[in-house]
Amino acid sequence: MDKGGPTRGKWESFIALCALSLAGNWLSLPLFFGIDLIFGSIAVMLAAVYLGFWAAGLIALVGALYTLFLWGQPLAMPAFILEGLVVAWLYHRRKLTNLVLADLAFWLVIGSPVVVLVYSTYGGMADSAVMLIALKQAVNGVFNALLAGLVVLLISYRAKKICLSIAVLDHFSLHVVRHPPGWDYANHHGRAGPARRSGGLGI
Template identity: 45%
Template sequence: MAANSVTANRMQLTSAQKVICVGVLSFLSWLGSYFALPLFFGVDFVFSSVFALLAGLLFSPIIALVVGVIGASYTLWLWGHPYAWLIFSLEAWLVSLLVWRLRTNLVLAAGLYWLVIGAPLVVLTYAFGLGMESGSVLFVAIKQALNGIGNALLAGALLLCFAASSRLRTGFGLGLIKLKHVLFFTFMII
């Protein structure tokens, strides 16, 4: 969903409601890492960036970074190194920044992040920081990129659900749902 669907009148929530909302998104982001979907051989899909990206769409890139740092913090224990935490935190901030500054689509911004910054960082940190073999490093880079783009799809779909509710749409200052957004997310998810 493009950033222009978040209007200039962004929030109708009170300050206390905003703090509660950011707290809930942070907790959900942390749970998204905690309840990782194990695939095989220590490879897990994590869902923390869904809520970090949602925070970026609803609030700001800085809030996305805060939620992303909290959500990805569980990966420090899960995988025993700080690289995923750093890369996932940067993802939340930079993808949100791209959406806000360039008024681009969330999924396209996530794809750009993983192509230009995320995957190269995975290759550098996992190859040199962890000493992994090149085949394993490329596999992890592709897996994390697909994970991040999939999470962007989920975050965009959740935002569409929020916009479908008149109460949430008003509370968060969201615009009306556009057919092109519904079609885009439907086709991308399929």
């Protein structure tokens, strides 16, 4: 058995999710006043579920690096990195396995205050602009968590369907091994034949 298999698989998943995090932020959707919807945190939420705490934080960092080019400043990075870490912690340590609720809890308690603090201190923006950014980041994050949750449900459904198919095939294969085709027929007629012959001789 290849003992390095699971580890190699996790590294491959990590690299793939890093690429998806970057791609999701690259495929941004411009709204207004320089505000964009970004989708990199979908990969971060998937990392939080399947790879754990540190992987989610690192993948969030990789995706957040693109915002340096998108917005020309690093002010969004702290909240994005914290989002990955906190959601992974809530998911695995606190067993809050609903990604939408976990992400909503993050933005209400930690994320939005961090955005307001960072942008107010270092962004030189009006309070109304800061609040708009905080609201946009929270809505964007929860929306991405919803999409990631749907992906997790789809993966879970497909895995259960595959397991069910395997169980049915195993049951069928076991039945065929124990009772090969024609076995019941031959067994039945093997017992019934002598009885018929015996009955004929007695008449």
